[in-house]
Amino acid sequence: MFKKTIRDLDLNQVYGSGQTFRWIRLDDNTYDVPAMGRMVEITQKGEEFTFSCTKEEYNEVWDSYLDAVTDYGQIKALADESDEYLTAAIRYGNGIRILRQDLWEMLVCFVISQNNNIPRIRKSVEALCERFGEKKEWEKGRYAAFPDARTLSSAGLKDLAELGLGYRDKYLASLAEAVGSGEFSLDDLRKADYGTAHALLMKQYGIGKKVADCICLFGLHHVDAFPIDTHIRQILDGHYPDGFPIERYRGYSGIMQQYLFYYDLNSDGQSKTERTGRTAGK
């Protein structure tokens, strides 16, 4: 058991922000968090967090995973005060952080995420882990780790198709083959800058501009990546007709994007009714 004070972190908001799909919500304040080949229970009371692990494990794994060292208060303070929509979004999701998650896991999750909804993405990822992931033990019993590329590669399209991923199964099979064989090097991807990494990702079958940006943002922590999905598209159309001022936020625009995304996805009051009246569409 280890206690830690962390500012600008709200577990519920991170859980609901569409960047992680494997957290297990136990109640309003507690989650089981599987990541980096481990599992930990985290409980929140205000800015006080209790981790069901040792101080050593926290420092080794979870401090980095939660990006706890970054001062998000400082980043939020850089928002243009005259931008009412952005400042409202930041107030609404003020406990969002960009997790530093495993690259391979983010590749798989965001390939699955395309033209999909978050509850179903969670189910698909869970099914993938249960079917192919290594079974491990922790203090509460058994859990399934995230399956590696070679395992999914040797499973092949036929077995992946049984998971009900829809047409995305062939993208995942192709990706697993490329990574598992070494043809697509994750180490090269890690060493690349944002632009190079994005271009490398776009070469993969089933990875387009948006998914590549999500992988850059959530898997490589290139916080300059600004994924534009259906929600962000609607926000841009309704509130930023001349485009979001990405240049103003050069170097951390992806963090601003995440506040916008969470606000649109979860606030069903003001933000949605304030829109231009157009209904959701493609």
Add this chain to the structure above:
DNA sequence: TGCCAGGCTTCAC
């Protein structure tokens, strides 16, 4: 029941 989802590839032009 029908619309929609953290979109992509393919094809017509």
Add this chain to the structure above:
DNA sequence: GTGAAGCATGGC
């Protein structure tokens, strides 16, 4: 190069 069509499936 651009835009529409087609794609699998389940949440709501």
